[in-house]
Amino acid sequence: MFKSVVPITLEKHGKKKVKAIENFEFAKNINMASIMVHEFSRAASIYPIVFVEDQRKDQFRPVVLLGLEEGENLFIQDDKWQASYIPAIIRRYPFALAKTNEEGRFTVCIDEQSNLINEKEGQDLFDDKGEPAELMNRVKRYLSELQQMDQFTEDLCKYLAEKNMFTPLNMKVRIGNELKNITGAYVVNEERLNSLSDETFLEMRTKKYIPVAYSHLSSLSQIERLLGFKDKKTISVKDLGDHFAEIEKDDAALLTSDKPSPKKKKAIH
Numbered sequence: 001m002f003k004s005v006v007p008i009t010l011e012k013h014g015k016k017k018v019k020a021i022e023n024f025e026f027a028k029n030i031n032m033a034s035i036m037v038h039e040f041s042r043a044a045s046i047y048p049i050v051f052v053e054d055q056r057k058d059q060f061r062p063v064v065l066l067g068l069e070e071g072e073n074l075f076i077q078d079d080k081w082q083a084s085y086i087p088a089i090i091r092r093y094p095f096a097l098a099k100t101n102e103e104g105r106f107t108v109c110i111d112e113q114s115n116l117i118n119e120k121e122g123q124d125l126f127d128d129k130g131e132p133a134e135l136m137n138r139v140k141r142y143l144s145e146l147q148q149m150d151q152f153t154e155d156l157c158k159y160l161a162e163k164n165m166f167t168p169l170n171m172k173v174r175i176g177n178e179l180k181n182i183t184g185a186y187v188v189n190e191e192r193l194n195s196l197s198d199e200t201f202l203e204m205r206t207k208k209y210i211p212v213a214y215s216h217l218s219s220l221s222q223i224e225r226l227l228g229f230k231d232k233k234t235i236s237v238k239d240l241g242d243h244f245a246e247i248e249k250d251d252a253a254l255l256t257s258d259k260p261s262p263k264k265k266k267a268i269h
Contacts, residue, residue: 001030003113005096010130013110017122018094018135023079026093026114031067033087036149037156037212042085044219048226050169050185051157060157060166060186062216065226068173068182074229082229088146097143106147108140156209163200165192165213173227187220188213 006012027033032052035043040062043049047064054061064087066073075082081090094114097106110117110125123135132140160166167189171182193213196204204210 001027001033001090001093002096002111004111005098005109006112007098007107007109008125008136010126014126014130015119016110016117016125017119018110018125019116019118019122021093021116024076024081024090025079026116027090028073028076029071031070031072032063032065034089035062035064035087036146037062037153038149039085039088040212040215040219043087044215044222046083046085046222046225047087047219048222049216049219050187051166052185059154060161062153062157063185065185065223068180068223068226074226088149092139092142092146095139095143097147106143108136108143156207156212159204159207159209160188160213163192165189167192171223173223182223188216190217193217 035047035049040049043064047066049062049064051060051062053059066075068074094111094116096109096111098109099105100107116122124133125136127133165188166186169182169185169187173180173182201210204213
């Protein structure tokens with residue numbers, strides 16, 4: 001989906017504008033998308049949620065399956081996303097975060113090859129004085145909240161891996177006349193989850209991991225949706241509203257004051 005992600009700078013992007021999303025062509029060839037823990041409750045009723053190994057970080061991360069074959073996104077038809085919830089990583093396009101050389105600091109980046117970037121249409125990245133425009137300020141706030149959610153998600157994955165809770169997903173599905181194996185993904189082992197010691201269960205409950213695990217497990221039935229895909233409910237781009245709006249209350253539920261003490265706050269510039 002992202003082709004050429006670079007840091008946003010005044011020198012390089014001072015005159016650039018960003019158009020509103022007019023269609024989802026940029027995501028039509030992806031068969032999975034990263035998702036964060038805070039999205040599980042809404043995503044689980046639409047997408048299968050599985051875990052994959054992130055070789056760069058040597059850890060697991062959750063994704064939603066959008067198709068069963070490489071280069072296939074079954075949720076895009078006629079420029080519409082065929083579901084009522086769209087993962088945050090899709091909604092934030094063409095913006096992203098990248099770590100800087102300074103510990104705990106991130107910088108806002110943009111996909112330079114996106115057709116949403118131009119110098120004629122859309123909202124300015126910088127104003128006439130060379131200061132970040134309102135769009136940039138909103139994007140920074142949005143990505144900052146997503147970064148906190150991402151840290152929570154990383155902590156969950158590390159915890160589940162340490163507790164040996166993951167097991168490979170091995171599934172055969174029939175596509176047309178061909179029988180295909182779905183491999184390379186992992187799921188939480190339900191038997192191990194249901195056999196947790198009281199101590200571990202209470203620990204997971206305190207960390208708010210229990211509902212997340214069961215949301216993930218319940219989502220696996222959505223693989224049938226990918227096989228048949230007869231859901232006719234659609235959401236068009238015009239219905240999305242502001243895709244750089246503040247994090248929805250449901251998404252941010254785990255960022256409230258009763259959650260475990262957060263790590264040192266990340267700085268975004």
